[in-house]
Amino acid sequence: AQSVTQPDIHITVSEGASLELRCNYSYGATPYLFWYVQSPGQGLQLLLKYFSGDTLVQGIKGFEAEFKRSQSSFNLRKPSVHWSDAAEYFCAVGARGSTLGRLYFGRGTQLTVWP
């Protein structure tokens, strides 16, 4: 069965600092990989996704993520965090060969940004 681990429950960074949110997955083959952001009381917004090809994926809002097969990781990065980036971030996987959109999520990482 697929599983997604986000080891950091809560991260605090200063505005302008760099950010890396960790995500590890457990799956027999390379799954589809996603990062979503959720603001309080809101639905999820897709930041970026990896299906195949270049392992460094660019997303919206200046985010990027790198797929590392050897480490089963898909960490999210941003070189300079803005106060508006404060939110909950979810890593998700989807199984190849399964219904596209059937996703399994990590527990999330809450990002706090200090001014």
Added chain:
Amino acid sequence: GAVVSQHPSRVICKSGTSVKIECRSLDFQATTMFWYRQFPKQSLMLMATSNEGSKATYEQGVEKDKFLINHASLTLSTLTVTSAHPEDSSFYICSALGTVTGELFFGEGSRLTVL
């Protein structure tokens, strides 16, 4: 603007009653929709895959008779929580997979509180 709309966004009901939550795709058709449940400070848990015109596929451990899903049209799926109890209180989120584009969009969620 939102491309997937959930209604109601908040609902409070008495224990023992049934509650229906709607998920609509706006301006696109979605053969497949998904229902998730999110507990406070926790991840999204996939409950079921809803296919237009056929029975929903439930994830292991999800009670089919408790959570009734109907996907009667290409733009509407409904989740009915039957005989709701306080432990059913949660944030329910749907997503819709565009039939043509293959893009996945999430609704803004519906918060259910059962007294």
